[in-house]
Structures are given as C-alpha cells and as structure tokens.
Amino acid sequence: MSGRFGIGLLLFCLASLTIGGCASTPTNPDNSQNVSIGASFKQLGIGSNVSRVLLEISGSGFTTMTQDLDITNGVVRAEVEVPFGMNRVFALTAYAGQTALYYGADTADVSASAVTEVSVYMRPQVPMIKITPIYSSISSIGQEGTLSVEVYNVDSLFGISLRLEVDSSIIEFLSADAGGFLGTVENTLFFVQLYPHYLPVSYVMQGDQQPKGVTGSGLIATVRYVAKKVGSSSVTIDPAYLRLIDWQGNALPRQGQIYIENGEVEILGS
Secondary structure: HHHHHHHHHHHHHHOOOOOOOOOOOOOOOOOEEEEEEEEEHHHHHHOOOOOOOEEEEOOOOOOOOEEEEEEEOOOOEEEEEEEEEEEEEEEEEEEEEEEEEEEEEEEEEEEEOOOOOOOOOOEEEEOEEEEEOEEEEEEOOOOEEEEEEEEEEEEOOEEEEEEEEEOOOEEEEEEEEEEEOOHHHHHHEEEEEOOOEEEEEEEEEOOOOHHHHHHEEEEEEEEEEEEEOOOOEEEEHHHHOOOEOOOOOOOOOOOOOEEEOEEEEEEEEO
C-alpha cells in the first residue's frame, strides 16, 4: 500500500469512534468508570453488511471484558464499567455472520479525573471493494462532489472492471480518473464511459506475458458528480458486473468472496 493511499485512508475512509466517559468522579465504589459508547455506521465508514459489533476491553489487573454492542438503525451503543488504570485497550470487531469484516483498536488511560476518549480506526479484514465515503451530503443543487472506489486486501490484482449505479435524477456522473493503485498512467489502461444511470469502469495493467500484479489495498478510481435535485441516491457497485483478475485472467479472490460496501449521497437543499 502506497504512503499516499495510507494517508487518505486514515483521514477519509476510517472514521473514528469516540468513547466518552463522565469527567470528574467514579460512578461506583470499585474504582471503575462508566464509559458510554456510541457511533453510527456511517460515521465509522461501515456499510450495511455488518450484523454484529463486538467490543473487547483489556488491560492489567482485570479479566478481558467483552460485550456485543446494540445496533439500532445503524447506530451502535453500549455502556461499560471500565476499571481505572493505564493503557486500557479498546478493540472493536464488526462481523457479517461469522466473518470479521473490520477490526480496530486503540489504547487509553481511564481515571476519575478526565474524560476518556478512544479513536478506533476500523480497517477491513477481508477482500473488499468499497465506496468512500460511505455517506456524503451536498448542500445545494448544482454543487459538485467526489467519491472514491477503493479495494482492500487483494492479492496479485492485474485488472478490475465494475459498474457504478445511481439514481440519475438525484446526482449525475461527470467524470472518473484512475486511482493509481495498479501503476502509472504509462503502465496501465483506464476506461470509463458516461451513461444516464451508471458508470462502467475498467482499470488494468499493461501486460508483457510476465507475471505481475499488485497486492494490498489502494485507490481504484476517483469519481466526480453533480447534484441535480433534493433527495438521496445510493451509489451501488453492481456485483453482476464486478470482476477482479490476476495476470492470467483468473478470477480473484482465489478463495472466499469479495465483499462490497456501497455508498449514499444525499442532496440537502436547493
């Protein structure tokens, strides 16, 4: 993964979860703090695939605590009594069924004298193609916006083709540019064509009959669009048109599946 993509991932794709505790005094006599946890999947950059979120809290002097976070309308919430101490580790795992889609962890001190805040960056743990941001809003009709198509945890990717679909009465595609994950302009081919309701994209390395491919995570395309009227539109990667291949044309991933996280754009005003 290039340094450039890693910075973009941290700032734009992997939103933070804030865990805030009461500020001044302990809430019970056993030297622990009542920590409130709450965040929306949209803020976390997580889509609708997630069915369960597990919180684990560990540290010296107590047994690791685990708790499933309640999920209501895409918002996760919980309250946990966390023992005072240094270097408490807060870990979050988001599951689809039994598969861990995202994982993140951070360390914080918990005391009676300060608010405890923990920023957990939820990184994909499986092969995934994702719209970033998962949710974005535009304030007025005629305003332009951008979204990214990113892949995660791929092995020996030589080429990818996909189709983005939207409600073109709400937003209209304007253009798309290669993201650079597969190489430079001189060494890759990028194809895009504008249609009323969808945007086909193809991005492939130039072959020379030698094994080649890129492993890791990176940016596939940056897409520009314009707001047409007030409303909300899904930005969908149609699985029927999604294909990832290695240099010999074999489908990727070689085992398991690639998960798709779609996006949403909302136009707020006129």
